[in-house]
Amino acid sequence: MANRQPESRIWIFAEQRSGQPADVVFELLGKARLLAAAPGWKVGALLIGHNVSGTAALLENRGADEILVADNPGLEDYRGGNYLAVVDRAVRNYQPDVVLFGATAMGVDLASRLAARLRTGLSAHCIDLELNEKGELAAVIPWPGGDFLGRIVCPRHRPQMATVSPGIFDVPRSDFPEAEVLTIDGALNSDRGFYRILEKKPEERKPGDLENARVVVVGGYGIGARENWALVEELASVLGGVAGATRPPVDEGWVNADLMVGQSGRTVHPRLYIGVGVSGHLHHLVGVKGTELKVAVNQDTRAAIFDHCDLGLAGDYREIIPALIAALKEPRAGGDL
Protein backbone atom coordinates (compact mmCIF):
# COMPACT_ATOMS: atom_id res chain seq x y z
CA MET A 1 0.00 0.00 0.00
CA ALA A 2 1.75 3.06 -1.31
CA ASN A 3 0.61 5.78 1.02
CA ARG A 4 -0.37 4.59 4.46
CA GLN A 5 0.24 7.85 6.25
CA PRO A 6 -3.38 8.89 6.67
CA GLU A 7 -4.40 5.33 7.48
CA SER A 8 -3.11 3.29 10.35
CA ARG A 9 -4.20 -0.26 10.97
CA ILE A 10 -4.75 -2.52 13.92
CA TRP A 11 -5.24 -6.11 12.91
CA ILE A 12 -6.54 -8.93 14.97
CA PHE A 13 -6.10 -12.56 14.01
CA ALA A 14 -9.63 -13.97 13.71
CA GLU A 15 -8.88 -17.49 14.90
CA GLN A 16 -11.53 -20.04 13.99
CA ARG A 17 -11.89 -23.78 14.23
CA SER A 18 -14.43 -25.54 12.04
CA GLY A 19 -15.81 -22.12 11.14
CA GLN A 20 -16.48 -21.07 14.73
CA PRO A 21 -14.56 -17.92 15.77
CA ALA A 22 -12.72 -18.28 19.08
CA ASP A 23 -14.27 -16.24 21.92
CA VAL A 24 -11.06 -14.23 22.20
CA VAL A 25 -11.64 -12.86 18.68
CA PHE A 26 -14.65 -10.84 19.87
CA GLU A 27 -12.68 -9.67 22.90
CA LEU A 28 -9.75 -8.53 20.73
CA LEU A 29 -12.09 -6.77 18.29
CA GLY A 30 -13.67 -4.83 21.15
CA LYS A 31 -10.28 -3.76 22.47
CA ALA A 32 -8.96 -2.92 19.00
CA ARG A 33 -12.03 -0.74 18.44
CA LEU A 34 -11.22 1.22 21.62
CA LEU A 35 -7.55 1.54 20.67
CA ALA A 36 -8.47 2.74 17.18
CA ALA A 37 -10.58 5.63 18.45
CA ALA A 38 -8.25 8.26 16.96
CA PRO A 39 -9.02 9.46 13.42
CA GLY A 40 -7.24 7.59 10.64
CA TRP A 41 -7.21 4.24 12.44
CA LYS A 42 -8.85 1.16 11.00
CA VAL A 43 -9.49 -2.20 12.60
CA GLY A 44 -8.97 -5.25 10.43
CA ALA A 45 -9.83 -8.87 11.19
CA LEU A 46 -7.67 -11.42 9.44
CA LEU A 47 -9.70 -14.55 8.78
CA ILE A 48 -7.96 -17.64 7.42
CA GLY A 49 -9.49 -21.02 6.65
CA HIS A 50 -11.61 -22.93 4.18
CA ASN A 51 -15.29 -22.19 3.51
CA VAL A 52 -15.25 -19.37 6.03
CA SER A 53 -17.73 -16.94 4.45
CA GLY A 54 -20.20 -17.82 7.22
CA THR A 55 -17.51 -17.08 9.76
CA ALA A 56 -16.91 -13.68 8.17
CA ALA A 57 -20.63 -12.95 8.54
CA LEU A 58 -20.41 -13.66 12.28
CA LEU A 59 -17.68 -11.03 12.60
CA GLU A 60 -19.30 -8.36 10.44
CA ASN A 61 -20.69 -6.04 13.10
CA ARG A 62 -18.32 -6.84 15.96
CA GLY A 63 -15.94 -3.88 15.67
CA ALA A 64 -13.90 -4.42 12.53
CA ASP A 65 -13.80 -1.92 9.66
CA GLU A 66 -12.61 -4.60 7.31
CA ILE A 67 -12.45 -8.37 7.35
CA LEU A 68 -9.64 -9.77 5.25
CA VAL A 69 -10.46 -13.29 4.18
CA ALA A 70 -8.07 -15.91 2.83
CA ASP A 71 -10.07 -18.98 1.82
CA ASN A 72 -8.34 -22.04 0.42
CA PRO A 73 -8.70 -25.84 0.89
CA GLY A 74 -5.08 -25.95 2.08
CA LEU A 75 -6.08 -23.69 4.98
CA GLU A 76 -8.74 -26.04 6.38
CA ASP A 77 -6.56 -27.03 9.36
CA TYR A 78 -3.91 -25.01 11.08
CA ARG A 79 -0.62 -26.71 10.20
CA GLY A 80 1.85 -24.03 11.18
CA GLY A 81 3.49 -23.06 7.91
CA ASN A 82 0.27 -22.81 5.91
CA TYR A 83 -1.29 -20.00 7.98
CA LEU A 84 2.10 -18.38 8.46
CA ALA A 85 2.60 -18.03 4.70
CA VAL A 86 -0.73 -16.23 4.32
CA VAL A 87 -0.35 -13.94 7.34
CA ASP A 88 3.22 -13.06 6.38
CA ARG A 89 2.15 -12.05 2.88
CA ALA A 90 -0.84 -10.04 4.12
CA VAL A 91 1.26 -8.16 6.67
CA ARG A 92 3.87 -7.28 4.06
CA ASN A 93 1.16 -6.07 1.67
CA TYR A 94 -0.91 -4.00 4.05
CA GLN A 95 1.72 -3.10 6.66
CA PRO A 96 -0.51 -2.94 9.73
CA ASP A 97 0.96 -1.00 12.66
CA VAL A 98 -0.34 -3.42 15.26
CA VAL A 99 -1.23 -7.12 15.01
CA LEU A 100 -2.98 -8.83 17.95
CA PHE A 101 -3.49 -12.55 18.57
CA GLY A 102 -5.34 -14.53 21.20
CA ALA A 103 -2.88 -16.29 23.50
CA THR A 104 -4.32 -19.63 22.44
CA ALA A 105 -2.30 -22.59 21.21
CA MET A 106 -2.78 -21.46 17.61
CA GLY A 107 -2.34 -17.75 18.31
CA VAL A 108 0.88 -18.15 20.29
CA ASP A 109 2.42 -20.48 17.71
CA LEU A 110 1.51 -18.31 14.74
CA ALA A 111 2.42 -15.01 16.38
CA SER A 112 5.78 -16.32 17.58
CA ARG A 113 6.82 -17.53 14.14
CA LEU A 114 5.51 -14.42 12.42
CA ALA A 115 7.45 -12.16 14.79
CA ALA A 116 10.63 -14.12 14.10
CA ARG A 117 10.06 -14.07 10.35
CA LEU A 118 9.47 -10.31 10.38
CA ARG A 119 12.12 -9.78 13.08
CA THR A 120 9.78 -7.72 15.18
CA GLY A 121 8.76 -7.69 18.85
CA LEU A 122 6.02 -9.79 20.40
CA SER A 123 4.65 -9.17 23.90
CA ALA A 124 3.20 -12.36 25.34
CA HIS A 125 0.07 -12.84 27.45
CA CYS A 126 -0.67 -9.14 27.86
CA ILE A 127 -3.23 -8.00 30.38
CA ASP A 128 -3.72 -4.57 28.88
CA LEU A 129 -2.83 -2.63 25.74
CA GLU A 130 -2.42 1.11 25.28
CA LEU A 131 -1.86 3.10 22.13
CA ASN A 132 -0.43 6.62 22.25
CA GLU A 133 -0.96 9.46 19.77
CA LYS A 134 2.19 8.46 17.88
CA GLY A 135 0.74 5.03 17.23
CA GLU A 136 3.09 3.33 19.66
CA LEU A 137 1.68 0.31 21.42
CA ALA A 138 2.46 -0.35 25.07
CA ALA A 139 1.68 -3.84 26.31
CA VAL A 140 1.19 -4.46 30.02
CA ILE A 141 2.42 -7.79 31.32
CA PRO A 142 3.11 -9.25 34.76
CA TRP A 143 6.87 -9.10 35.19
CA PRO A 144 8.90 -12.15 36.20
CA GLY A 145 9.17 -12.22 39.98
CA GLY A 146 5.49 -11.54 40.44
CA ASP A 147 5.49 -8.15 42.20
CA PHE A 148 5.46 -5.70 39.30
CA LEU A 149 3.74 -5.10 36.03
CA GLY A 150 5.84 -4.08 33.05
CA ARG A 151 4.98 -1.75 30.19
CA ILE A 152 6.62 -3.19 27.06
CA VAL A 153 7.10 -1.24 23.86
CA CYS A 154 8.54 -2.04 20.46
CA PRO A 155 10.12 1.25 19.42
CA ARG A 156 11.90 0.52 16.16
CA HIS A 157 10.18 -2.49 14.60
CA ARG A 158 6.83 -2.93 12.90
CA PRO A 159 4.31 -4.35 13.18
CA GLN A 160 3.96 -4.16 16.94
CA MET A 161 2.64 -7.53 18.04
CA ALA A 162 0.99 -8.90 21.17
CA THR A 163 -0.91 -11.94 22.39
CA VAL A 164 -3.76 -11.64 24.90
CA SER A 165 -5.28 -14.51 26.86
CA PRO A 166 -8.96 -15.31 26.43
CA GLY A 167 -11.14 -13.63 29.06
CA ILE A 168 -8.90 -10.60 29.65
CA PHE A 169 -10.95 -8.09 27.65
CA ASP A 170 -14.71 -7.76 27.71
CA VAL A 171 -16.83 -8.36 24.64
CA PRO A 172 -18.61 -5.10 23.73
CA ARG A 173 -22.36 -5.31 24.31
CA SER A 174 -23.41 -3.19 21.37
CA ASP A 175 -23.12 -3.86 17.66
CA PHE A 176 -20.88 -1.85 15.36
CA PRO A 177 -21.29 -0.73 11.75
CA GLU A 178 -20.93 -3.48 9.20
CA ALA A 179 -17.39 -4.28 8.11
CA GLU A 180 -16.23 -4.45 4.54
CA VAL A 181 -15.22 -7.97 3.52
CA LEU A 182 -12.08 -8.17 1.38
CA THR A 183 -10.61 -11.26 -0.22
CA ILE A 184 -6.87 -11.62 0.17
CA ASP A 185 -4.42 -14.04 -1.38
CA GLY A 186 -4.64 -17.43 0.32
CA ALA A 187 -2.48 -19.32 -2.15
CA LEU A 188 0.10 -21.78 -0.83
CA ASN A 189 3.11 -22.16 -3.04
CA SER A 190 4.43 -25.36 -1.52
CA ASP A 191 3.78 -27.85 1.23
CA ARG A 192 7.25 -27.39 2.62
CA GLY A 193 7.32 -26.81 6.32
CA PHE A 194 3.83 -28.17 7.04
CA TYR A 195 3.07 -31.26 9.02
CA ARG A 196 0.14 -33.55 8.25
CA ILE A 197 -2.79 -33.89 10.62
CA LEU A 198 -3.71 -37.57 10.94
CA GLU A 199 -6.46 -37.25 13.50
CA LYS A 200 -8.03 -34.48 15.58
CA LYS A 201 -10.31 -34.48 18.58
CA PRO A 202 -11.94 -31.26 19.79
CA GLU A 203 -11.90 -30.62 23.52
CA GLU A 204 -15.27 -31.12 25.08
CA ARG A 205 -16.07 -28.22 27.31
CA LYS A 206 -17.62 -29.29 30.55
CA PRO A 207 -20.28 -27.12 32.12
CA GLY A 208 -19.00 -25.77 35.41
CA ASP A 209 -15.67 -25.15 33.79
CA LEU A 210 -13.38 -22.71 35.57
CA GLU A 211 -14.10 -19.78 33.25
CA ASN A 212 -17.82 -19.88 33.98
CA ALA A 213 -17.67 -20.83 37.65
CA ARG A 214 -19.27 -18.42 40.13
CA VAL A 215 -17.05 -19.74 42.92
CA VAL A 216 -13.38 -20.58 42.38
CA VAL A 217 -11.18 -22.04 45.12
CA VAL A 218 -7.51 -21.90 44.14
CA GLY A 219 -4.78 -23.92 45.82
CA GLY A 220 -1.20 -22.69 45.74
CA TYR A 221 2.24 -23.96 46.63
CA GLY A 222 1.29 -23.68 50.31
CA ILE A 223 -0.90 -26.77 49.92
CA GLY A 224 2.40 -28.59 50.20
CA ALA A 225 1.58 -32.05 48.88
CA ARG A 226 -0.58 -33.86 46.39
CA GLU A 227 -2.51 -35.73 49.08
CA ASN A 228 -3.74 -32.46 50.61
CA TRP A 229 -5.32 -31.34 47.35
CA ALA A 230 -8.61 -33.06 48.23
CA LEU A 231 -9.28 -30.26 50.76
CA VAL A 232 -9.21 -27.64 48.01
CA GLU A 233 -11.62 -29.69 45.95
CA GLU A 234 -13.93 -30.39 48.83
CA LEU A 235 -14.21 -26.71 49.72
CA ALA A 236 -14.94 -25.86 46.09
CA SER A 237 -17.57 -28.55 45.95
CA VAL A 238 -19.29 -27.47 49.18
CA LEU A 239 -19.55 -23.95 47.74
CA GLY A 240 -20.83 -25.23 44.40
CA GLY A 241 -17.64 -24.05 42.74
CA VAL A 242 -14.63 -25.31 40.87
CA ALA A 243 -11.05 -25.85 42.06
CA GLY A 244 -8.14 -24.15 40.36
CA ALA A 245 -4.40 -23.92 40.95
CA THR A 246 -1.47 -21.57 40.68
CA ARG A 247 1.57 -22.65 38.69
CA PRO A 248 3.61 -24.46 41.40
CA PRO A 249 1.03 -27.21 42.08
CA VAL A 250 1.00 -27.85 38.32
CA ASP A 251 4.80 -27.90 38.08
CA GLU A 252 4.96 -30.19 41.11
CA GLY A 253 2.57 -32.58 39.40
CA TRP A 254 -0.11 -32.36 42.12
CA VAL A 255 -2.75 -31.29 39.61
CA ASN A 256 -3.36 -31.22 35.89
CA ALA A 257 -2.19 -28.16 33.94
CA ASP A 258 -5.81 -27.55 32.86
CA LEU A 259 -6.51 -26.17 36.32
CA MET A 260 -3.96 -23.37 36.17
CA VAL A 261 -5.43 -19.91 36.69
CA GLY A 262 -3.31 -16.95 35.67
CA GLN A 263 -1.35 -15.24 32.94
CA SER A 264 -0.47 -18.36 31.00
CA GLY A 265 -3.44 -20.38 32.25
CA ARG A 266 -7.11 -19.64 32.45
CA THR A 267 -8.82 -16.34 33.23
CA VAL A 268 -11.70 -16.71 35.69
CA HIS A 269 -14.55 -14.32 36.58
CA PRO A 270 -16.05 -15.74 39.77
CA ARG A 271 -18.21 -13.87 42.25
CA LEU A 272 -16.23 -15.51 45.05
CA TYR A 273 -12.53 -16.32 44.98
CA ILE A 274 -10.79 -18.17 47.80
CA GLY A 275 -7.02 -18.57 47.58
CA VAL A 276 -5.58 -21.27 49.84
CA GLY A 277 -1.82 -21.26 50.32
CA VAL A 278 -1.52 -18.79 47.45
CA SER A 279 1.36 -16.31 47.77
CA GLY A 280 -0.12 -13.66 45.51
CA HIS A 281 2.14 -13.41 42.47
CA LEU A 282 0.70 -11.15 39.79
CA HIS A 283 1.07 -13.93 37.21
CA HIS A 284 -1.73 -15.68 39.03
CA LEU A 285 -3.81 -12.68 40.13
CA VAL A 286 -4.17 -11.22 36.63
CA GLY A 287 -6.19 -14.31 35.78
CA VAL A 288 -8.80 -13.50 38.43
CA LYS A 289 -11.18 -10.79 37.28
CA GLY A 290 -14.36 -9.12 38.43
CA THR A 291 -14.78 -10.80 41.82
CA GLU A 292 -17.29 -9.62 44.38
CA LEU A 293 -15.39 -11.13 47.30
CA LYS A 294 -11.79 -12.27 47.39
CA VAL A 295 -10.63 -14.31 50.36
CA ALA A 296 -7.15 -15.60 51.18
CA VAL A 297 -6.03 -18.24 53.63
CA ASN A 298 -2.30 -18.18 54.27
CA GLN A 299 -0.01 -18.93 57.15
CA ASP A 300 2.28 -16.02 56.30
CA THR A 301 0.65 -12.73 57.31
CA ARG A 302 3.13 -10.87 55.08
CA ALA A 303 2.10 -12.79 51.94
CA ALA A 304 1.35 -10.44 49.03
CA ILE A 305 -2.05 -12.05 48.54
CA PHE A 306 -3.36 -10.14 51.57
CA ASP A 307 -2.75 -6.88 49.69
CA HIS A 308 -4.97 -8.05 46.87
CA CYS A 309 -8.04 -9.37 48.61
CA ASP A 310 -10.94 -8.32 50.79
CA LEU A 311 -10.76 -10.81 53.58
CA GLY A 312 -7.76 -12.59 55.07
CA LEU A 313 -7.48 -15.61 57.32
CA ALA A 314 -4.02 -16.10 58.79
CA GLY A 315 -3.26 -19.61 59.88
CA ASP A 316 -2.74 -23.19 58.89
CA TYR A 317 -5.14 -24.07 56.10
CA ARG A 318 -5.15 -27.69 57.31
CA GLU A 319 -7.03 -26.46 60.38
CA ILE A 320 -9.01 -23.60 58.79
CA ILE A 321 -10.35 -25.33 55.69
CA PRO A 322 -11.76 -28.45 57.41
CA ALA A 323 -13.43 -26.18 59.99
CA LEU A 324 -14.82 -24.02 57.20
CA ILE A 325 -16.14 -27.04 55.32
CA ALA A 326 -17.78 -28.34 58.49
CA ALA A 327 -19.35 -24.94 59.25
CA LEU A 328 -20.68 -24.62 55.71
CA LYS A 329 -22.17 -28.10 55.87
CA GLU A 330 -24.02 -27.39 59.11
CA PRO A 331 -27.74 -26.93 58.70
CA ARG A 332 -28.68 -23.29 58.46
CA ALA A 333 -29.36 -21.58 61.76
CA GLY A 334 -32.97 -20.40 62.03
CA GLY A 335 -33.61 -16.78 61.10
CA ASP A 336 -30.56 -16.53 58.91
CA LEU A 337 -31.58 -14.77 55.70
Next chain:
Amino acid sequence: MTIDRETGTMIRRDVPSVINPLDRHALEASVRIRERHGGRVTALSMAPDDVLPVLKESLARGADRLVLLSDRRFAGGDTLATACVIAAAVGHLGTFDLVMCGDETTDSGTAQVSAQIAEFLDVPNIMHVDDCGVSPDGDLRLHSRNEEGAFTAEGQTPMVVSVTADINEPRYVTLMDVLDSEGKEVLILSADDLPLEESWIGLEGSPTRVLELFEPERKSRAEMLSGTPAEQAAVLADRLRRLGFRNG
Protein backbone atom coordinates in the same frame (compact mmCIF):
# COMPACT_ATOMS: atom_id res chain seq x y z
CA MET B 1 15.00 -13.58 42.12
CA THR B 2 15.19 -9.79 42.19
CA ILE B 3 14.42 -7.32 39.46
CA ASP B 4 16.44 -4.33 38.34
CA ARG B 5 13.65 -1.78 38.08
CA GLU B 6 15.62 0.48 35.71
CA THR B 7 16.13 -2.05 32.94
CA GLY B 8 13.61 -4.70 33.95
CA THR B 9 16.44 -7.20 33.92
CA MET B 10 16.22 -10.18 36.19
CA ILE B 11 19.06 -10.54 38.61
CA ARG B 12 19.30 -14.27 38.83
CA ARG B 13 22.19 -14.57 41.26
CA ASP B 14 19.94 -15.55 44.12
CA VAL B 15 17.99 -18.10 42.12
CA PRO B 16 18.86 -21.65 43.02
CA SER B 17 19.53 -22.61 39.40
CA VAL B 18 18.08 -25.91 38.35
CA ILE B 19 17.34 -27.41 35.00
CA ASN B 20 13.86 -26.20 34.08
CA PRO B 21 11.54 -29.11 35.01
CA LEU B 22 9.99 -29.25 31.55
CA ASP B 23 13.42 -29.40 29.94
CA ARG B 24 14.01 -32.60 31.93
CA HIS B 25 11.00 -34.08 30.18
CA ALA B 26 12.31 -32.90 26.80
CA LEU B 27 15.71 -34.46 27.54
CA GLU B 28 14.10 -37.72 28.68
CA ALA B 29 12.05 -37.88 25.47
CA SER B 30 15.18 -37.30 23.38
CA VAL B 31 17.16 -39.97 25.20
CA ARG B 32 14.32 -42.48 24.76
CA ILE B 33 14.23 -41.83 21.01
CA ARG B 34 17.99 -42.40 20.85
CA GLU B 35 17.67 -45.60 22.85
CA ARG B 36 15.16 -46.96 20.31
CA HIS B 37 16.37 -45.47 17.07
CA GLY B 38 20.02 -44.49 17.59
CA GLY B 39 21.57 -41.08 17.12
CA ARG B 40 23.17 -38.61 19.43
CA VAL B 41 21.61 -36.29 22.00
CA THR B 42 23.10 -32.86 22.60
CA ALA B 43 21.93 -30.85 25.61
CA LEU B 44 22.06 -27.17 24.68
CA SER B 45 21.63 -24.33 27.12
CA MET B 46 22.13 -20.58 27.15
CA ALA B 47 23.29 -19.50 30.59
CA PRO B 48 26.14 -17.88 32.51
CA ASP B 49 29.02 -20.37 32.71
CA ASP B 50 28.80 -20.66 36.49
CA VAL B 51 25.72 -22.84 36.10
CA LEU B 52 27.76 -25.44 34.23
CA PRO B 53 27.80 -27.83 37.24
CA VAL B 54 23.98 -27.74 37.33
CA LEU B 55 23.72 -28.37 33.60
CA LYS B 56 25.98 -31.43 33.88
CA GLU B 57 22.91 -33.19 35.26
CA SER B 58 21.83 -33.46 31.61
CA LEU B 59 24.82 -35.72 30.92
CA ALA B 60 23.90 -37.98 33.82
CA ARG B 61 20.38 -38.06 32.39
CA GLY B 62 21.69 -39.51 29.14
CA ALA B 63 22.76 -36.63 26.90
CA ASP B 64 25.89 -37.50 24.89
CA ARG B 65 27.32 -34.01 25.09
CA LEU B 66 26.58 -30.68 26.68
CA VAL B 67 26.88 -27.39 24.85
CA LEU B 68 26.71 -24.20 26.87
CA LEU B 69 26.13 -20.90 25.10
CA SER B 70 27.64 -18.36 27.41
CA ASP B 71 28.47 -14.77 26.64
CA ARG B 72 27.79 -11.50 28.46
CA ARG B 73 26.61 -10.11 25.14
CA PHE B 74 23.65 -12.53 25.18
CA ALA B 75 22.32 -10.90 28.34
CA GLY B 76 19.14 -8.84 28.26
CA GLY B 77 17.82 -10.57 25.15
CA ASP B 78 14.08 -10.93 24.61
CA THR B 79 12.61 -14.12 23.17
CA LEU B 80 13.56 -13.16 19.63
CA ALA B 81 17.22 -12.53 20.47
CA THR B 82 17.32 -15.71 22.59
CA ALA B 83 15.80 -17.86 19.84
CA CYS B 84 18.22 -16.33 17.37
CA VAL B 85 21.26 -17.42 19.40
CA ILE B 86 19.94 -20.93 20.02
CA ALA B 87 19.05 -21.40 16.35
CA ALA B 88 22.49 -20.19 15.31
CA ALA B 89 24.08 -22.71 17.68
CA VAL B 90 21.91 -25.59 16.45
CA GLY B 91 22.87 -24.76 12.88
CA HIS B 92 26.52 -24.39 13.81
CA LEU B 93 26.68 -27.81 15.52
CA GLY B 94 25.86 -29.63 12.29
CA THR B 95 22.83 -31.44 10.93
CA PHE B 96 20.01 -32.34 13.28
CA ASP B 97 16.76 -34.26 13.14
CA LEU B 98 14.91 -32.96 16.15
CA VAL B 99 15.16 -30.04 18.54
CA MET B 100 13.19 -30.70 21.72
CA CYS B 101 12.29 -27.96 24.19
CA GLY B 102 10.10 -27.64 27.27
CA ASP B 103 6.79 -25.93 26.58
CA GLU B 104 7.40 -22.98 28.88
CA THR B 105 10.15 -21.74 31.12
CA THR B 106 9.24 -21.32 34.76
CA ASP B 107 10.63 -17.79 34.96
CA SER B 108 8.87 -16.00 32.14
CA GLY B 109 6.45 -18.52 30.66
CA THR B 110 6.18 -16.84 27.28
CA ALA B 111 6.21 -20.15 25.37
CA GLN B 112 7.47 -18.33 22.28
CA VAL B 113 11.03 -19.50 22.02
CA SER B 114 10.54 -22.97 20.51
CA ALA B 115 8.43 -21.63 17.63
CA GLN B 116 10.93 -18.85 17.02
CA ILE B 117 13.88 -21.26 17.00
CA ALA B 118 11.98 -23.28 14.39
CA GLU B 119 11.33 -20.19 12.31
CA PHE B 120 15.01 -19.19 12.35
CA LEU B 121 15.97 -22.76 11.39
CA ASP B 122 13.22 -22.77 8.74
CA VAL B 123 11.71 -26.06 9.92
CA PRO B 124 8.21 -26.97 11.17
CA ASN B 125 7.37 -26.96 14.86
CA ILE B 126 4.68 -28.37 17.12
CA MET B 127 4.02 -27.29 20.70
CA HIS B 128 2.26 -28.97 23.64
CA VAL B 129 3.46 -32.43 22.59
CA ASP B 130 2.61 -35.20 25.06
CA ASP B 131 3.61 -38.20 22.96
CA CYS B 132 6.35 -38.57 20.43
CA GLY B 133 7.48 -41.46 18.29
CA VAL B 134 8.98 -42.38 14.95
CA SER B 135 6.77 -43.86 12.22
CA PRO B 136 7.92 -46.91 10.19
CA ASP B 137 9.04 -44.65 7.34
CA GLY B 138 11.16 -42.51 9.65
CA ASP B 139 8.83 -39.54 10.07
CA LEU B 140 8.06 -38.08 13.45
CA ARG B 141 4.64 -38.93 14.81
CA LEU B 142 3.48 -36.53 17.49
CA HIS B 143 0.46 -36.14 19.70
CA SER B 144 -0.31 -32.63 20.89
CA ARG B 145 -2.96 -31.53 23.35
CA ASN B 146 -4.01 -27.94 23.99
CA GLU B 147 -7.07 -26.10 25.28
CA GLU B 148 -8.88 -26.55 21.97
CA GLY B 149 -8.40 -30.28 21.70
CA ALA B 150 -5.87 -32.87 20.68
CA PHE B 151 -4.37 -33.93 17.39
CA THR B 152 -1.96 -36.47 15.99
CA ALA B 153 0.41 -35.22 13.34
CA GLU B 154 3.16 -36.65 11.23
CA GLY B 155 6.00 -34.73 9.70
CA GLN B 156 9.44 -35.14 8.27
CA THR B 157 12.54 -34.34 10.23
CA PRO B 158 14.05 -31.92 10.94
CA MET B 159 11.51 -30.44 13.30
CA VAL B 160 11.29 -28.47 16.54
CA VAL B 161 9.01 -29.86 19.23
CA SER B 162 8.11 -28.50 22.64
CA VAL B 163 6.79 -30.93 25.23
CA THR B 164 4.50 -30.92 28.23
CA ALA B 165 5.13 -32.75 31.51
CA ASP B 166 2.71 -35.49 30.39
CA ILE B 167 5.14 -36.84 27.80
CA ASN B 168 7.07 -39.02 30.26
CA GLU B 169 8.37 -39.52 33.75
CA PRO B 170 12.03 -38.47 33.75
CA ARG B 171 14.30 -41.25 34.94
CA TYR B 172 15.79 -41.45 38.37
CA VAL B 173 19.45 -40.51 38.26
CA THR B 174 21.78 -42.76 40.20
CA LEU B 175 25.27 -42.06 41.45
CA MET B 176 26.49 -44.48 38.78
CA ASP B 177 24.84 -42.34 36.09
CA VAL B 178 26.67 -39.32 37.44
CA LEU B 179 30.02 -41.11 37.58
CA ASP B 180 29.51 -42.59 34.10
CA SER B 181 28.89 -39.15 32.64
CA GLU B 182 32.17 -37.68 33.90
CA GLY B 183 34.09 -38.09 30.64
CA LYS B 184 31.41 -36.80 28.29
CA GLU B 185 32.07 -33.87 25.97
CA VAL B 186 31.34 -30.37 27.25
CA LEU B 187 31.57 -27.48 24.83
CA ILE B 188 31.29 -23.80 25.74
CA LEU B 189 30.54 -21.43 22.89
CA SER B 190 30.51 -17.63 22.85
CA ALA B 191 29.01 -15.22 20.34
CA ASP B 192 32.33 -15.22 18.48
CA ASP B 193 32.00 -18.95 17.77
CA LEU B 194 28.61 -18.57 16.14
CA PRO B 195 27.42 -17.01 12.88
CA LEU B 196 25.80 -14.07 14.64
CA GLU B 197 25.84 -10.33 14.23
CA GLU B 198 25.97 -8.07 17.28
CA SER B 199 22.74 -6.44 16.19
CA TRP B 200 20.88 -9.76 16.52
CA ILE B 201 21.75 -10.58 20.12
CA GLY B 202 21.25 -9.32 23.64
CA LEU B 203 19.55 -6.01 24.30
CA GLU B 204 20.60 -4.67 20.89
CA GLY B 205 18.93 -7.60 19.11
CA SER B 206 15.71 -7.31 21.07
CA PRO B 207 12.85 -5.43 19.38
CA THR B 208 10.98 -5.13 22.67
CA ARG B 209 11.93 -2.69 25.41
CA VAL B 210 10.77 -2.34 28.97
CA LEU B 211 9.36 1.17 29.19
CA GLU B 212 8.77 0.91 32.92
CA LEU B 213 7.90 -1.40 35.74
CA PHE B 214 5.13 -0.35 38.07
CA GLU B 215 3.16 -1.67 40.99
CA PRO B 216 -0.38 -2.64 40.18
CA GLU B 217 -3.31 -0.94 41.75
CA ARG B 218 -4.07 -2.95 44.83
CA LYS B 219 -7.08 -3.31 46.94
CA SER B 220 -6.56 -1.87 50.37
CA ARG B 221 -5.09 -4.38 52.76
CA ALA B 222 -7.43 -7.26 53.45
CA GLU B 223 -9.58 -7.20 56.54
CA MET B 224 -7.84 -9.83 58.68
CA LEU B 225 -10.03 -12.09 60.75
CA SER B 226 -8.85 -12.84 64.24
CA GLY B 227 -9.10 -15.80 66.55
CA THR B 228 -8.32 -19.47 66.37
CA PRO B 229 -8.54 -21.28 63.02
CA ALA B 230 -11.97 -22.58 64.01
CA GLU B 231 -13.18 -19.11 65.02
CA GLN B 232 -11.94 -17.55 61.79
CA ALA B 233 -13.55 -20.35 59.78
CA ALA B 234 -16.87 -19.80 61.57
CA VAL B 235 -16.85 -16.07 60.79
CA LEU B 236 -16.05 -16.73 57.14
CA ALA B 237 -18.72 -19.44 56.86
CA ASP B 238 -21.26 -17.03 58.31
CA ARG B 239 -20.33 -14.27 55.85
CA LEU B 240 -20.44 -16.63 52.90
CA ARG B 241 -23.91 -17.79 53.93
CA ARG B 242 -25.13 -14.20 54.25
CA LEU B 243 -23.82 -13.42 50.78
CA GLY B 244 -25.61 -16.47 49.42
CA PHE B 245 -22.55 -18.53 48.61
CA ARG B 246 -23.61 -21.62 50.47
CA ASN B 247 -24.40 -24.43 48.09
CA GLY B 248 -28.10 -25.39 48.31
